Amino acid sequence: MRVTSFTETMLGTVRVDGRDPVRRIRLDLRAETDQVLRPHRTTRARLGGRIRIGELADDPDATGELEISPLARRRIRYRLTFTADGRLMVLDGWKSVTPRHPVRSMTVLPFTLYEDSVRVGEGTLRFPVTTGLAPFLLSFRFPRREDPAQYLAPRWDGGPGRTEVWYTTLTDPTTGTGIWLHHELVSPTDGSAPHTHGWAAAFPPDGEVRHVRFGPAPWDKPTCGFTSPGVSVAPGRLTGTAADFHWDLTEHPLAAPLFTFPRWSWRHPLLPAAHMLPAARATYDGTFSDGQQTLTLRGAPGASARIHGHGNARRWAWLHAELGDGDVLDVIAAVSTRPVLRQLPPLVFLRLRHRDRTWPRRAERSAVGLFGIGRFRARIALPEWTVTGRTLLRRIRVEVTQPAERTLALDYRDPDGAPAVCRNSESADAKILLERWWGHWRPEATWTLEGTVHAEVGER
Structure with missing residues (x-):
C-alpha cells in the first residue's frame, strides 16, 4: 500500500495576548498520511515542522494533525502544538473551501492560538502561490508503506x-x-x-x-x-x-x-x-x-x-x-x-x-x-x-x-x-x-x- 507525503510553507501575521504588536509568522510543515491522498474523501495526516513567530517563538519540533477534506467537508483543518517563549500553545484553524473563490479559499488560513484551552491570539496565514506552488507540487511523494x-x-x-x-x-x-x-x-x-x-x-x-x-x-x-x-x-x-x-x-x-x-x-x-x-x-x-x-x-x-x-x-x-x-x-x-x-x-x-x-x-x-x-x-x-x-x-x-x-x-x-x-x-x-x-x-x-x-x- 502506498502513502502520501508533502511539504508546505505558509506566511502571515498573528497577534498574541491582545495587547502585543502584530508579529510575523511562518510555518514550514511536513505532512504524512497512511494512504494515498484522495481529494474527494476525508484524509488525515500527521504534521510536523517548524513554527517561527517574530521574537516570540522558533520551534523546529512542532507536531499536530491535518484534516484534508476539500470536497467532502469543504475544509482543510490544521492543528499544531508548539512552544513559544516557554509556553505550550496550540494553533487551530482551517481553510474554508468554496467553488466561488477557489484560489483564495485554498490559500488563506485564519487561525486561533490557544494556551490551556484558553484563547490567547489569532492571525491569518497565506500560501504564497507565486513562490510556493512549484516546490509544493514537487514535494509530493507516494512511497510504499513499509513496516x-x-x-x-x-x-x-x-x-x-x-x-x-x-x-x-x-x-x-x-x-x-x-x-x-x-x-x-x-x-x-x-x-x-x-x-x-x-x-x-x-x-x-x-x-x-x-x-x-x-x-x-x-x-x-x-x-x-x-x-x-x-x-x-x-x-x-x-x-x-x-x-x-x-x-x-x-x-x-x-x-x-x-x-x-x-x-x-x-x-x-x-x-x-x-x-x-x-x-x-x-x-x-x-x-x-x-x-x-x-x-x-x-x-x-x-x-x-x-x-x-x-x-x-x-x-x-x-x-x-x-x-x-x-x-x-x-x-x-x-x-x-x-x-x-x-x-x-x-x-x-x-x-x-x-x-x-x-x-x-x-x-x-x-x-x-x-x-x-x-x-x-x-x-x-x-x-x-x-x-x-x-x-x-x-x-x-x-x-x-x-x-x-x-x-x-x-x-x-x-x-x-x-x-x-x-x-x-x-x-x-x-x-x-x-x-x-x-x-x-x-x-x-x-x-x-x-x-x-x-x-x-x-x-x-
Missing part, C-alpha cells in the same frame, strides 16, 4: 562465517547523555555453534563513559528480533538487564526505512556486508540505568539499524546524525578485507535525507561514482575524520570529531576469529556543509552539532 518490524527478522541462513547486528543509538534530550545498545549474532567460520553477545553503554556529557557486556550465550532462533538471556529486541521494544545496567525502552518510528547500502544488497547478500535503518528516525520513551544514574526518557531522538554480512571491514568509520526538521545523515566509509577491494581507498556510502528527499538518489553513487569517476572520499583517523563528495549539482563536506574522553574502545572477534576493535562515541561533534551549484557553489544548508552525533572508527 519497520519486517526488517527485525534474522537474515542468517544457518551457514558458517556470518554475523548479524541489531543496534540502537539515541540521545537523552534532558541530560545530553548518549546511549548505545549493541546486539550481535555470530556464526563462527569453523562451524562451531552460533552465539549471541553484545553490550550497553552510556556517554554522559560530563563524566566517565560506562559500559557493560552480555553473553556469549547460545542462539535460540527467534522468528523476529534478537534474544539473549536477559536481553531482547522486539518490534517497538528494547529491554535488557546486564550487571547493574537495566533498560526498558519503547521505540516510535518517525520516518521511512533508509538503506545505507543498495537496497538489493539487503535482499541478496552478494556484498561482504549490508547496512540499513528500519526507520531513518525514531524516538524513544522509557528508562535506562547504568548503575549510577537512571534516566527517564521522553521523546529521545535516535535510530535503530541492522547489519548482516561476513564480519567487519578492515577499517571503517560510521556516522549517524539527527539534523533537525526531519533531516538525517548516515555515513559508512570502509576498506574491505577482500583481496582486491582492500587495496582501494575507503568506499563511502553516504545517505542524506534532507527536506524529505534522499541524496544521492542511489546508494551506489557515493561509493563507485559514475563509471568510477566522482567517488566520495574519506580520511579515516582519530580524533577527527572527514568525508567529502559531490554529484553534478551538489557537494558535501562532513567533519567528525570524537573527543578521547567521550570515546569508548571495545574489542571483540569476527566469525573467522580475527580480533577487531571499535572506538565509538555517542556524544561526538560534527560540522556538515551542503552546497549547491548555481553558477558557482553556494551553501544550501549547514549543520553544527555538538555532543549529539553518533560516530565510530574501527579496524581489524
Whole structure:
C-alpha cells in the first residue's frame, strides 16, 4: 500500500495576548498520511515542522494533525502544538473551501492560538502561490508503506562465517547523555555453534563513559528480533538487564526505512556486508540505568539499524546524525578485507535525507561514482575524520570529531576469529556543509552539532 507525503510553507501575521504588536509568522510543515491522498474523501495526516513567530517563538519540533477534506467537508483543518517563549500553545484553524473563490479559499488560513484551552491570539496565514506552488507540487511523494518490524527478522541462513547486528543509538534530550545498545549474532567460520553477545553503554556529557557486556550465550532462533538471556529486541521494544545496567525502552518510528547500502544488497547478500535503518528516525520513551544514574526518557531522538554480512571491514568509520526538521545523515566509509577491494581507498556510502528527499538518489553513487569517476572520499583517523563528495549539482563536506574522553574502545572477534576493535562515541561533534551549484557553489544548508552525533572508527 502506498502513502502520501508533502511539504508546505505558509506566511502571515498573528497577534498574541491582545495587547502585543502584530508579529510575523511562518510555518514550514511536513505532512504524512497512511494512504494515498484522495481529494474527494476525508484524509488525515500527521504534521510536523517548524513554527517561527517574530521574537516570540522558533520551534523546529512542532507536531499536530491535518484534516484534508476539500470536497467532502469543504475544509482543510490544521492543528499544531508548539512552544513559544516557554509556553505550550496550540494553533487551530482551517481553510474554508468554496467553488466561488477557489484560489483564495485554498490559500488563506485564519487561525486561533490557544494556551490551556484558553484563547490567547489569532492571525491569518497565506500560501504564497507565486513562490510556493512549484516546490509544493514537487514535494509530493507516494512511497510504499513499509513496516519497520519486517526488517527485525534474522537474515542468517544457518551457514558458517556470518554475523548479524541489531543496534540502537539515541540521545537523552534532558541530560545530553548518549546511549548505545549493541546486539550481535555470530556464526563462527569453523562451524562451531552460533552465539549471541553484545553490550550497553552510556556517554554522559560530563563524566566517565560506562559500559557493560552480555553473553556469549547460545542462539535460540527467534522468528523476529534478537534474544539473549536477559536481553531482547522486539518490534517497538528494547529491554535488557546486564550487571547493574537495566533498560526498558519503547521505540516510535518517525520516518521511512533508509538503506545505507543498495537496497538489493539487503535482499541478496552478494556484498561482504549490508547496512540499513528500519526507520531513518525514531524516538524513544522509557528508562535506562547504568548503575549510577537512571534516566527517564521522553521523546529521545535516535535510530535503530541492522547489519548482516561476513564480519567487519578492515577499517571503517560510521556516522549517524539527527539534523533537525526531519533531516538525517548516515555515513559508512570502509576498506574491505577482500583481496582486491582492500587495496582501494575507503568506499563511502553516504545517505542524506534532507527536506524529505534522499541524496544521492542511489546508494551506489557515493561509493563507485559514475563509471568510477566522482567517488566520495574519506580520511579515516582519530580524533577527527572527514568525508567529502559531490554529484553534478551538489557537494558535501562532513567533519567528525570524537573527543578521547567521550570515546569508548571495545574489542571483540569476527566469525573467522580475527580480533577487531571499535572506538565509538555517542556524544561526538560534527560540522556538515551542503552546497549547491548555481553558477558557482553556494551553501544550501549547514549543520553544527555538538555532543549529539553518533560516530565510530574501527579496524581489524
